[in-house]
Amino acid sequence: MTIKDIAKKAGVSMMTVSNVINQKHNRVSPKTIEKVNAIIRESNYTPNLNARSLSNKSSKIIGIIISIEDTDSDINYFNNPYISTMIGVIEQELRHHGYFTMIRTVVSPSDIMKLLGGWGVDGILFLLHTNSNVEAFLESSSCPAAIFDSQLTLPHLINVSSHDENGLYLSTSHLIACGHRHIAFLADYEGNPIYTKRFSGYCKALAEHNIPLRPEYLLKYPVSYEGGIEAVKELVTRNLPITGLVTVADICAIGVLEGARLSGLSVPSDLSVIGYDNLAICQFTYPKLTSISQDMTQKAVMATRLLLERIESGEMPQKSHITLDVTLVERESVRKIES
Amino acid sequence: MTIKDIAKKAGVSMMTVSNVINQKHNRVSPKTIEKVNAIIRESNYTPNLNARSLSNKSSKIIGIIISIEDTDSDINYFNNPYISTMIGVIEQELRHHGYFTMIRTVVSPSDIMKLLGGWGVDGILFLLHTNSNVEAFLESSSCPAAIFDSQLTLPHLINVSSHDENGLYLSTSHLIACGHRHIAFLADYEGNPIYTKRFSGYCKALAEHNIPLRPEYLLKYPVSYEGGIEAVKELVTRNLPITGLVTVADICAIGVLEGARLSGLSVPSDLSVIGYDNLAICQFTYPKLTSISQDMTQKAVMATRLLLERIESGEMPQKSHITLDVTLVERESVRKIES
DNA sequence: CTGAAAGCGCTTACAG
DNA sequence: CTGAAAGCGCTTACAG
Numbered sequence: 001m002t003i004k005d006i007a008k009k010a011g012v013s014m015m016t017v018s019n020v021i022n023q024k025h026n027r028v029s030p031k032t033i034e035k036v037n038a039i040i041r042e043s044n045y046t047p048n049l050n051a052r053s054l055s056n057k058s059s060k061i062i063g064i065i066i067s068i069e070d071t072d073s074d075i076n077y078f079n080n081p082y083i084s085t086m087i088g089v090i091e092q093e094l095r096h097h098g099y100f101t102m103i104r105t106v107v108s109p110s111d112i113m114k115l116l117g118g119w120g121v122d123g124i125l126f127l128l129h130t131n132s133n134v135e136a137f138l139e140s141s142s143c144p145a146a147i148f149d150s151q152l153t154l155p156h157l158i159n160v161s162s163h164d165e166n167g168l169y170l171s172t173s174h175l176i177a178c179g180h181r182h183i184a185f186l187a188d189y190e191g192n193p194i195y196t197k198r199f200s201g202y203c204k205a206l207a208e209h210n211i212p213l214r215p216e217y218l219l220k221y222p223v224s225y226e227g228g229i230e231a232v233k234e235l236v237t238r239n240l241p242i243t244g245l246v247t248v249a250d251i252c253a254i255g256v257l258e259g260a261r262l263s264g265l266s267v268p269s270d271l272s273v274i275g276y277d278n279l280a281i282c283q284f285t286y287p288k289l290t291s292i293s294q295d296m297t298q299k300a301v302m303a304t305r306l307l308l309e310r311i312e313s314g315e316m317p318q319k320s321h322i323t324l325d326v327t328l329v330e331r332e333s334v335r336k337i338e339s
Numbered sequence: 340m341t342i343k344d345i346a347k348k349a350g351v352s353m354m355t356v357s358n359v360i361n362q363k364h365n366r367v368s369p370k371t372i373e374k375v376n377a378i379i380r381e382s383n384y385t386p387n388l389n390a391r392s393l394s395n396k397s398s399k400i401i402g403i404i405i406s407i408e409d410t411d412s413d414i415n416y417f418n419n420p421y422i423s424t425m426i427g428v429i430e431q432e433l434r435h436h437g438y439f440t441m442i443r444t445v446v447s448p449s450d451i452m453k454l455l456g457g458w459g460v461d462g463i464l465f466l467l468h469t470n471s472n473v474e475a476f477l478e479s480s481s482c483p484a485a486i487f488d489s490q491l492t493l494p495h496l497i498n499v500s501s502h503d504e505n506g507l508y509l510s511t512s513h514l515i516a517c518g519h520r521h522i523a524f525l526a527d528y529e530g531n532p533i534y535t536k537r538f539s540g541y542c543k544a545l546a547e548h549n550i551p552l553r554p555e556y557l558l559k560y561p562v563s564y565e566g567g568i569e570a571v572k573e574l575v576t577r578n579l580p581i582t583g584l585v586t587v588a589d590i591c592a593i594g595v596l597e598g599a600r601l602s603g604l605s606v607p608s609d610l611s612v613i614g615y616d617n618l619a620i621c622q623f624t625y626p627k628l629t630s631i632s633q634d635m636t637q638k639a640v641m642a643t644r645l646l647l648e649r650i651e652s653g654e655m656p657q658k659s660h661i662t663l664d665v666t667l668v669e670r671e672s673v674r675k676i677e678s
Numbered sequence: 679c680t681g682a683a684a685g686c687g688c689t690t691a692c693a694g
Numbered sequence: 695c696t697g698a699a700a701g702c703g704c705t706t707a708c709a710g
Binding site: 002003004014015018019021022047048049050051052053054055056 | 702703704705706
C-alpha cells in the first residue's frame with residue numbers, strides 16, 4: 001500500500017495525497033481531503049518513512065548514544081538505573097513529539113557517524129559520553145546534539161547538568177545541622193570532574209560552619225559497593241572519631257551500610273550516612289538510605305525538549321546550558337546528635 | 340558524499356561501487372575493489388541506509404516493543420530491571436550482527452504497525468506484551484517476531500520462556516531440604532498465568548514430600564513491596580506457625596523483609612524467605628536475599644539469535660519455543676532448622 | 679485547487 | 695568484469 005495506490009483509489013494525483021498527509025490543507029479542497037483521508041483510514045496505510053527521510057532532510061529519528069569502552073564488553077550499561085530511567089523518559093518524550101528512538105552503544109566517533117550518516121538522524125543525545133567522542137563528533141558534524149553533566153560548555157552543544165556542588169553541600173550541611181562535626185567524605189574523586197565538584201560542596205559546607213577540613217577524613221576509595229565496605233574498615237581500624245559520612249553514590253553508601261554491619265557498627269546510631277542519586281533501592285536497604293535526589297525525569301525531559309527545539313527552530317535555544325538543582329531526601333540513615 | 344561521488348572519483352560506475360560495498364567480490368576485479376575501498380576510506384563515506392532500505396526489502400532495524408497501558412502513563416517501564424537488562428543485552432547482540440535497535444513503547448496494535456510499515460523493520464521483539472497486541476500484530480503482518488514468557492505457543496512466533504514452575508519448585512524444595520514444613524506461598528497469583536505456573540511448582544514440591552497444601556498458607560497479596568509487608572502482618576496477626584515463605588518476585592520478598600522488621604521478626608531466625616528474579620538488589624538487602632535466578636543474558640541472547648536466524652534464513656528455526664531453566668542462588672535469608 | 683516531472687541515494691536485474 | 699536503466703516511495707519546486 002503506497003501513496004500511489006491511495007491516489008489511484010481516490011482518483012487524484014500522488015502529490016495531492018502527499019499534501020493531505022502532510023496537512024498542507026491550504027493546497028487541497030476540503031472535499032478532497034475528506035475523500036483521501038477516508039481511503040487512507042480504511043486501507044490502513046502507513047507512509048514509508050525511509051522514502052520520506054530520503055526526500056526530506058529529516059528522518060524523525062533521534063539517536064541515544066551510550067559510549068562504552070569496548071565493543072565486546074560484558075558490562076551491561078543498561079543495568080545502571082540512571083541510564084535506564086533516562087532512556088524511559090526520553091523515549092516517552094520523543095514519542096509524544098512524533099520522533100523515533102534509536103539506541104546505540106558506541107566505542108569510537110566513527111560509530112556515531114555511521115548512525116548519523118546512515119539514518120540521517122535528526123539529533124543526538126549523549127547519555128554516556130567520553131570527551132573525545134563528543135569532540136570528534138562536533139568537529140565533523142553539525143547535527144544538533146545534547147549532553148548531560150558535561151564540563152565542556154561548547155556553544156553548539158546543549159548541556160543539562162545537575163548542581164553537583166550543591167548536592168554534597170546539602171548532604172554535608174544536613175549532617176552538620178544534625179549536630180555532626182566529624183564528617184567523612186568517601187570517594188576517590190581525583191580525576192573525576194563530577195565527583196570533584198561534589199567534593200567542593202563538602203568543603204564549602206564545612207567552611208561555612210568553621211569546621212576544619214581534615215585530610216584523614218577523606219576516604220579515597222572506589223565509588224562502589226566494595227569501596228564502601230573498605231572505607232568503613234579503614235575508619236574502624238584507624239579509630240577515627242567520625243560520626244557522619246557523605247559520599248557521591250548510593251551504591252557506595254550501601255557498601256558503607258554493609259561495612260558497618262561487618263564491623264559491628266550500627267547505622268545511624270554509631271554512624272550516619274547519606275548517599276547520592278536517590279535510587280529506588282534507597283527505600284529497600286536497612287536502614288532506608290537518606291540521599292541526594294536529582295530529578296532525572298526533569299533532566300531527561302529538559303534535554304529532549306531543548307534538542308527538539310533546536311532541531312525544529314534551526315537555531316540554538318536561548319538557554320542551552322542548564323543546571324538543575326538537587327534536593328535532600330530524608331530517610332533513616334541519619335541520627336540527630338543531642339548536644 | 341554519495342555513491343555517485345565515490346564512483347566519479349574512482350572513475351567507475353555507481354553500480355561497481357555498490358558491488359564493492361556489498362562485498363560482491365566475484366563481480367569486481369581486485370584492483371577496482373582496492374581502488375574503490377581506498378576512496379571510500381579517505382572520504383569517510385557512509386551509505387545512506389534510508390536509501391538502502393528503500394531499495395532492499397531489509398532495513399536492518401529491529402524494533403523492541405514495550406506494551407504500555409496508556410500513552411501518557413507516568414510509569415517508567417525502563418525502571419524495571421528486567422526490561423533494562425534485557426534491552427542492554429539485546430542491543431549488544433543486534434549490534435554485533437550489524438542491526439540497529441529501535442525502542443518503542445506502544446499502546447495499540449496500530450502503533451506497532453506504524454513502526455513496522457514506517458521503517459520496514461526487519462523483526463520485532465516483544466519485550467513486554469499484551470496478548471491482544473501480539474495477536475492483532477500476527478494477524479496483519481508476517482514480520483518475524485519473538486516474544487518472552489508467553490503462554491501462547493503460536494507456530495510463527497519465537498517464544499523464549501523461563502521454567503517458571505521449576506522456579507518455585509526449587510525454592511520450596513530448598514526450604515523443605517532445610518527442614519521447613521510450614522511454608523507460605525505469597526502472591527495474588529490467580530489470573531496471572533506466569534504466577535500460576537510458579538504456584539504449581541510450590542504445590543509440586545509440597546506434594547513430593549507429602550506436605551499438605553494448606554489454604555491458609557496461601558498469602559494472596561499483591562506482588563509488590565507493600566504486598567510483602569501486608570502479608571507478614573497477616574501471618575503475625577493470625578499467628579500462623581510458618582517458618583518459611585516463598586514468593587514470585589524479589590520486590591515482594593523485600594517487602595517481607597521490611598514487614599518482618601516492623602513485626603519484630605528476624606529473618607532468617609524466625610522466618611526464612613526466598614525471592615524470585617535474583618535482582619542485583621538481592622545483594623544489598625539485609626539479610627541478603629536468597630532468590631531464583633533466570634539467566635536474563637541467555638534469555639535475551641537466545642531470542643535475538645533465533646529472531647535473526649529466522650530473518651536471515653527466511654524460515655522458522657527448528658526449535659522456536661524454548662524454555663530455559665532457572666537456578667537457586669543461596670544467600671542469607673534462609674535458615675536451616677535442626678531436627 | 680491540482681498534477682506531471684525530477685530527484686533523494688541506493689540496488690537489482692539485464693545487457694554487453 | 696563493467697555499466698546504463700529502471701525502480702524503491704516519497705516530496706519539492708514548478709506550471710497550469
